[in-house]
Amino acid sequence: MTSKGKIKPGYTRSLDFKNGCVEMVHGSGGRAMTQLIDQLFMTAFDNDLLRQMNDQACFQSVAGRMVMSTDSHVITPLFFPGGDIGSLSVHGTINDVVMSGAKPTYLAAGFILEEGFPLSDLKRIVESMAKAAQEAQVPIVTGDTKVVEKGSGDGVFITTTGVGIVPDGINISSNKAQPGDKILVSGTLGDHGIAIMLLRENLSFHCALESDSASLHDLVAKMVATTPNLHVLRDPTRGGVATALNEIARQSDVGMMLYEDKLPILEPVNAACEFLGLDPLYVANEGKLIAICKPEDADQLLATMHTHPLAKNAAIIGEVIEDHHCFVQMETRFGGKRVVDWLSGEQLPRIC
Amino acid sequence: MTSKGKIKPGYTRSLDFKNGCVEMVHGSGGRAMTQLIDQLFMTAFDNDLLRQMNDQACFQSVAGRMVMSTDSHVITPLFFPGGDIGSLSVHGTINDVVMSGAKPTYLAAGFILEEGFPLSDLKRIVESMAKAAQEAQVPIVTGDTKVVEKGSGDGVFITTTGVGIVPDGINISSNKAQPGDKILVSGTLGDHGIAIMLLRENLSFHCALESDSASLHDLVAKMVATTPNLHVLRDPTRGGVATALNEIARQSDVGMMLYEDKLPILEPVNAACEFLGLDPLYVANEGKLIAICKPEDADQLLATMHTHPLAKNAAIIGEVIEDHHCFVQMETRFGGKRVVDWLSGEQLPRIC
Numbered sequence: 001m002t003s004k005g006k007i008k009p010g011y012t013r014s015l016d017f018k019n020g021c022v023e024m025v026h027g028s029g030g031r032a033m034t035q036l037i038d039q040l041f042m043t044a045f046d047n048d049l050l051r052q053m054n055d056q057a058c059f060q061s062v063a064g065r066m067v068m069s070t071d072s073h074v075i076t077p078l079f080f081p082g083g084d085i086g087s088l089s090v091h092g093t094i095n096d097v098v099m100s101g102a103k104p105t106y107l108a109a110g111f112i113l114e115e116g117f118p119l120s121d122l123k124r125i126v127e128s129m130a131k132a133a134q135e136a137q138v139p140i141v142t143g144d145t146k147v148v149e150k151g152s153g154d155g156v157f158i159t160t161t162g163v164g165i166v167p168d169g170i171n172i173s174s175n176k177a178q179p180g181d182k183i184l185v186s187g188t189l190g191d192h193g194i195a196i197m198l199l200r201e202n203l204s205f206h207c208a209l210e211s212d213s214a215s216l217h218d219l220v221a222k223m224v225a226t227t228p229n230l231h232v233l234r235d236p237t238r239g240g241v242a243t244a245l246n247e248i249a250r251q252s253d254v255g256m257m258l259y260e261d262k263l264p265i266l267e268p269v270n271a272a273c274e275f276l277g278l279d280p281l282y283v284a285n286e287g288k289l290i291a292i293c294k295p296e297d298a299d300q301l302l303a304t305m306h307t308h309p310l311a312k313n314a315a316i317i318g319e320v321i322e323d324h325h326c327f328v329q330m331e332t333r334f335g336g337k338r339v340v341d342w343l344s345g346e347q348l349p350r351i352c
Numbered sequence: 353m354t355s356k357g358k359i360k361p362g363y364t365r366s367l368d369f370k371n372g373c374v375e376m377v378h379g380s381g382g383r384a385m386t387q388l389i390d391q392l393f394m395t396a397f398d399n400d401l402l403r404q405m406n407d408q409a410c411f412q413s414v415a416g417r418m419v420m421s422t423d424s425h426v427i428t429p430l431f432f433p434g435g436d437i438g439s440l441s442v443h444g445t446i447n448d449v450v451m452s453g454a455k456p457t458y459l460a461a462g463f464i465l466e467e468g469f470p471l472s473d474l475k476r477i478v479e480s481m482a483k484a485a486q487e488a489q490v491p492i493v494t495g496d497t498k499v500v501e502k503g504s505g506d507g508v509f510i511t512t513t514g515v516g517i518v519p520d521g522i523n524i525s526s527n528k529a530q531p532g533d534k535i536l537v538s539g540t541l542g543d544h545g546i547a548i549m550l551l552r553e554n555l556s557f558h559c560a561l562e563s564d565s566a567s568l569h570d571l572v573a574k575m576v577a578t579t580p581n582l583h584v585l586r587d588p589t590r591g592g593v594a595t596a597l598n599e600i601a602r603q604s605d606v607g608m609m610l611y612e613d614k615l616p617i618l619e620p621v622n623a624a625c626e627f628l629g630l631d632p633l634y635v636a637n638e639g640k641l642i643a644i645c646k647p648e649d650a651d652q653l654l655a656t657m658h659t660h661p662l663a664k665n666a667a668i669i670g671e672v673i674e675d676h677h678c679f680v681q682m683e684t685r686f687g688g689k690r691v692v693d694w695l696s697g698e699q700l701p702r703i704c
Contacts, residue, residue, distance in 0.1 A: 024701050025697060027590075027701065027702075028590065028591060028695060028697070028699060028700075028701070029589070029590030029591025029592075029595050029636075029695065030591050030595055030694055030695025030696060030697070030699075031694040031695060031696050032696075033590075033591075034599075034694070052525065052527075053526065053527070053599075053603055054451070054452065054525055054526050055421055055448040055451055055586070055587070056419040056420060056421035056448050056449055056451065056452050056454070056516075057419060057420050057421070058417055058418070058419045058452055058454075058518060058525075059417065059418055059419075059420070060415075060416070060417060060418075061413045061414065061415065061416060061417065061418040061517075062413065062415055063412075063413065063414055063415040064412070064413060065410055065411065065412060065413065066410070066411055066412075066413040067408040067409060067410045067411075068408060068409050068411070068458060068460055068493065068494055068513075068515060069407055069408035069409070069460070069494055070460035070461065070462045070494060070495060070496050070511070070513055071462065071496045072462035072463065072464050072496050072497075072498045072511060073498075074464060074498045074500050074504075096407040096408050097408055099406070099407055099408065100406065100408050100410055102408075102410075106420060108420055108421070108422035108513050109422065110422045110423065110424035110462075110511040110513075111424065112424050112426060112464070112509055112511075141420065142420055142421055142422060143422060144422050144423045144424050144511075145424075146424045146425075146426045146509075146702075147701070148426050148506060148509075148702060149701070149702075151503065152426075152505070152506035153504070153505060153506070154500060154504035154505070157464055157498075157500075157509065159422070159424060159462040159464075159496075159511035159513075161420075161422055161460050161462075161511075161513035163420060163515065164408075165413075166410060173404065173406055173410075174405065174406050175404075175405070234407070235407070237381070238379075238380065238381030238385075239380060239381025239382050239385075240381075243381050243382055247386075247405075251405055284381075342382055342383040342386070343380060343381065343382025343383060344382060344383050344384075345377055345380070345382070347380060347382075348380075349376050349379065349380070349499070349501070350379075350498075350500060350501075
């Protein structure tokens with residue numbers, strides 16, 4: 001769309017979304033870039049704030065606490081079962097915002113496009129972003145597009161930044177886990193990472209496996225309504241649950257004890273992990289959260305989570321303990337204990 | 353730094369900032385990434401909000417109008433006379449925020465690093481960002497780091513997102529230019545683009561030329577204090593003054609008339625443009641702004657600008673006229689007129 005809905009000189013040509021490609025000229029700031037913005041981004045993301053067409057979006061804010069979070073997305077392949085880089089870039093940043101207990105309000109998106117990238121793929125990605133943003137009711141209000149030469153990028157990278165408003169009385173932070181607290185997860189672990197790995201390795205198992213990529217804003221809103229005194233929320237993306245828990249343990253200066261038999265893991269994920277030599281605790285999730293709360297709040301919180309479609313398989317998987325070494329440990333199915341250490345090497349590159 | 357200032361197990365090794373390189377493992381979410389964050393980003397950007405070490409930063413907001421802007425930076429080469437991608441990524445986004453008249457408050461930064469990129473260069477860039485943010489008093493409060501394989505990126509791309517607060521009574525927007533308004537620029541045109549081009553082409557002129565990369569927050573604060581009724585502010589980056597004015601003309605549904613003899617252009621920029629076949633009106637600036645105001649406000653606004661070190665060469669370069677074609681025209685030195693059209697081709701790729 002053009003400003004004020006009028007067609008101005010030079011804006012009558014349509015981009016070829018069937019056979020066209022991203023060209024360097026689409027990043028020049030000139031006519032071609034304006035065409036790309038008008039015919040693709042403005043059309044897909046259309047909302048009042050974006051239609052201001054300034055280099056910044058202006059909106060009303062309220063007094064209180066706000067949060068801001070940013071995530072660059074470089075996942076490969078760009079399209080995968082259960083999503084694509086577009087929906088992932090919306091879900092990922094919304095989830096980072098809501099892990100503070102906040103209601104997400106606005107998103108910004110920066111695109112780095114590689115010369116030669118098919119416009120048809122870009123359109124599919126942008127429309128998927130738009131759909132994800134619309135479903136979460138978090139509009140994309142401002143953005144930027146850059147183009148780099150063929151060989152200097154990899155199709156498309158998307159950096160999304162989100163802001164949100166924290167309700168009064170909610171104080172969730174990764175340094176608030178206390179000995180005795182219960183550790184919950186909202187569902188099965190490792191689905192995203194394994195779905196991507198199977199695609200990369202061209203493997204398939206009997207059971208179809210999809211990324212769990214999803215926006216957790218609604219689940220979190222229900223959780224903080226039930227348990228305003230939630231201590232910690234964290235989405236276990238890169239590095240999986242093990243990494244997220246080690247970070248929380250370090251920040252809260254506590255240890256953790258997990259129970260292997262309580263971990264919700266889909267059978268095909270377990271099978272794929274065995275086959276690929278991966279530990280599902282270290283595999284990325286994109287639509288799951290870890291919650292840590294007082295022991296007396298845990299059952300009610302779990303019951304609330306079970307009523308939500310994105311947390312049907314939620315479970316209490318462990319508890320916070322005193323430990324000045326800040327170790328995350330696990331009681332195995334056979335009654336032994338092992339340390340669930342920080343990930344030392346590279347497990348799954350470019351998983352998000 | 354580590355959380356709470358304590359050294360936790362596994363955090364004792366130092367990164368090799370002299371001879372080390374970015375490795376895929378620095379993007380894994382595990383121990384190596386935490387080391388990079390602790391030893392580089394946290395150290396350089398250190399502030400209370402960043403030290404929350406959550407996946408989002410939480411801050412107090414005030415009731416009123418906020419703005420949000422994002423920019424991905426892919427400039428090549430990464431280091432240039434007058435700046436580097438680090439300082440540019442701070443200046444660029446602060447400038448987009450302040451072109452609404454806002455006071456910038458916080459920045460987020462997303463890094464996409466290429467495997468093999470020297471840690472020494474990354475450190476130099478991050479420290480330059482930190483310095484630029486500190487000088488502007490706009491802290492970088494949250495961030496993200498991704499690593500892509502060698503050949504899938506180009507050293508480092510940085511996406512910065514800024515938020516700011518618009519003072520009451522200020523309503524600046526690119527659709528507010530009105531016939532009769534005066535058009536001002538804050539200084540010499542094309543310095544950034546030509547500095548980069550001379551570097552790329554390995555050319556030098558008698559006179560040293562530097563990028564004008566600078567943060568315009570202070571200049572804008574003084575301008576809106578003098579002229580609260582400013583109509584339009586815009587920083588003429590990619591595509592230069594010609595592109596910015598064409599965008600404003602389109603959004604405001606007006607035409608413009610520029611006066612060639614009023615354009616402030618440094619002699620070496622003029623000479624380089626002639627040599628390279630470029631028009632300085634289309635060349636990028638990174639520390640300049642266009643202001644459009646009522647004719648009766650223009651002289652006082654110009655006087656205010658002249659008192660600021662970043663606008664010593666400010667000038668009134670033209671005026672807004674009625675024109676339903678939304679043409680930007682220029683009266684040449686010889687008394688003729690020509691249309692200053694949209695940039696059709698690619699002039700200077702990866703200039704910001």
